[in-house]
Amino acid sequence: MLTKENANRYCRQAITLYNNANIILTEAEKKKIEIADFGLGEFAKTGLSVLVYVNTDRCCAKELAMLPRQTCPEHRHPRIDGINPGKEETFRCRWGKMYLHVPGLKTKSPKAMPPHGREDAYTVWHEIELNPGEQYTLAPDTLHWFQSGPEGAVVSEFSTRSLDERDVFTDRQISRITKVAK
Amino acid sequence: MLTKENANRYCRQAITLYNNANIILTEAEKKKIEIADFGLGEFAKTGLSVLVYVNTDRCCAKELAMLPRQTCPEHRHPRIDGINPGKEETFRCRWGKMYLHVPGLKTKSPKAMPPHGREDAYTVWHEIELNPGEQYTLAPDTLHWFQSGPEGAVVSEFSTRSLDERDVFTDRQISRITKVAK
Numbered sequence: 001m002l003t004k005e006n007a008n009r010y011c012r013q014a015i016t017l018y019n020n021a022n023i024i025l026t027e028a029e030k031k032k033i034e035i036a037d038f039g040l041g042e043f044a045k046t047g048l049s050v051l052v053y054v055n056t057d058r059c060c061a062k063e064l065a066m067l068p069r070q071t072c073p074e075h076r077h078p079r080i081d082g083i084n085p086g087k088e089e090t091f092r093c094r095w096g097k098m099y100l101h102v103p104g105l106k107t108k109s110p111k112a113m114p115p116h117g118r119e120d121a122y123t124v125w126h127e128i129e130l131n132p133g134e135q136y137t138l139a140p141d142t143l144h145w146f147q148s149g150p151e152g153a154v155v156s157e158f159s160t161r162s163l164d165e166r167d168v169f170t171d172r173q174i175s176r177i178t179k180v181a182k
Numbered sequence: 183m184l185t186k187e188n189a190n191r192y193c194r195q196a197i198t199l200y201n202n203a204n205i206i207l208t209e210a211e212k213k214k215i216e217i218a219d220f221g222l223g224e225f226a227k228t229g230l231s232v233l234v235y236v237n238t239d240r241c242c243a244k245e246l247a248m249l250p251r252q253t254c255p256e257h258r259h260p261r262i263d264g265i266n267p268g269k270e271e272t273f274r275c276r277w278g279k280m281y282l283h284v285p286g287l288k289t290k291s292p293k294a295m296p297p298h299g300r301e302d303a304y305t306v307w308h309e310i311e312l313n314p315g316e317q318y319t320l321a322p323d324t325l326h327w328f329q330s331g332p333e334g335a336v337v338s339e340f341s342t343r344s345l346d347e348r349d350v351f352t353d354r355q356i357s358r359i360t361k362v363a364k
Contacts, residue, residue, distance in 0.1 A: 022204035024276065024315040054272045054319055054340055059241045061272065061340035090236045090243065094206065133206040137236055158236055158243035158340060 002037055002180045010035045010067075014049035017065040021095035021154035025051065033065075038073055039175035045115045048072045052162070060162040064091075064155040066098070066148035071115050074101075074122050074145035074170040080163065086140025089159035093130035097149030100128045100136055112147035121171030130155070143170070184219055184362045192217045192249075196231035199247040203277030203336035207233065207245075215247075220255055221357035227297045230254045234344070242344040246273075246337040248280070248330035253297050256283075256304050256327035256352040262345065268322025271341035275312035279331030282310045282318055294329035303353030312337070325352070 011033050018025060034050040037043040049065040066072070077087035091100060099112035104126030111129065114122040124143045128136050138144055140160075164176050193215050200207060216232040219225040231247040248254070259269035273282060281294035286308030293311065296304040306325045310318050320326055322342075346358050 026315045029315065053274060053317060056270060056319070058270055058342045059340060061243065061274075061338075088238060088240055092235060092243075133208045133211065135235060137238070156243075158241060160240045 001041065002035060002043065002178070004180055004182070006043070007035045007180045010043055010047075010049065013067060014051075014065040017049075017067075017095070017152055017154050018051075018063065020152075023063060023094065023154060034178055035180070036176070036178050038169070038171075039177075039179070040173065042115070044070060046071050046073055046118065055162045057161055060157075060159045062157040062159075062162070064153075064157055066096070066153045066155070068150050068152045069148060070152070071112075071147040072145060073118070073174060074124065074143055075167045076141050076143045077163075078141050078166065078168050080166055084161055084163060087160050087162060088138065088140050089157055090135055090137040091130060091146070092135035092156040092158070093132050094154045094156055095132055096151045096153035098130040098146055098153045098155050099149070100130060100144060100146045102126050102128065102138065102142060102144050111149070114145075118171060121169075123170060183223065184217060184225065184360070186362055186364070188225070189217045189362045192225055192229075192231065195249060196233075196247040199231075199249075199277070199334055199336050200233075200245065205245060205276065205336060216360055217362070218358070218360050220351070220353075221359075221361070222355065224297070226252060228253050228255055228300065237344045239343055242339075242341045244339040244341075244344070246335075246339055248278070248335045248337070250332050250334045251330060252334070253294075253329045254327060255300070255356060256306065256325055257349045258323050258325045259345075260323050260348065260350050262348055266343055266345060269342050269344060270320065270322050271339055272317055272319040273312060273328070274317035274338045274340070275314050276336045276338055277314055278333045278335035280312040280328055280335045280337050281331070282312060282326060282328045284308050284310065284320065284324060284326050293331070296327075300353060303351075305352060
């Protein structure tokens, strides 16, 4: 589990990344940055920082910050009957570089590789490189994972309602809900 | 009607505003910035520049750029039966200043005033000041108008599906669909 000390340190690193991207946050927002480590306890390898700007029943906007070569593990946003036909999302790179992986033709010389020791939990290999100003829209229920480049990344996410707790991860060891030791 | 020359000039001014806000756009995006003059032919007074990042059946994200003291005129996003329960939108100020007006208690010393000669088309007087990093979420079908501060503004809009042609403006002279002379 994340210690409070580490969570605070990662939060400060996320704020530095947002500063790099010239994204202005209020003091209240800086305090609610989520350090998502997916329960694996190796945040710098598998994790990302998330700031939710707005998340209503209908739409959502977030700002994501990633340390260098950090990976958001493979997952999909399934249909939830009666609530949501599955989250649709657009990633827009604001700073740094992001390698997004989706189903499709395997990229021959990919720039990103799954975190060492966790390769079995990665199954889609079509790589899309997103540089600042570039974006990609994912249909609902599409498997995807992404990794930042050597400097890290700041990425805006525009989407339908976000229901993180319902995300389906390929890695069965993952728990999406962040837990920080008290 | 906007001349092509003026539309190009306003487009260059919008790009300068996006640069001020450190928002990176692709060359293709710069070419599709919409100069919305609402058919009034006084863009610098009543108008705004709009770049649509994504607009699907379910959600939408845009970047808005406003010249100093420019006004987006009063309107609402109505329910459209069978298509949309009305657009819900969040405005997040990125640069400059925005004065958003919504129904509610009349603000005593407002910083923004309707464009001269068009006061009759403005009916809501509760003013919300948005500085960089500040945001406000509007419920569907809520009358609103907004004006930038003395330097102008850059504002991100996160919303449900955008159906601009169905917006209802208080000013009956307004036509939302931009027309540029050929």
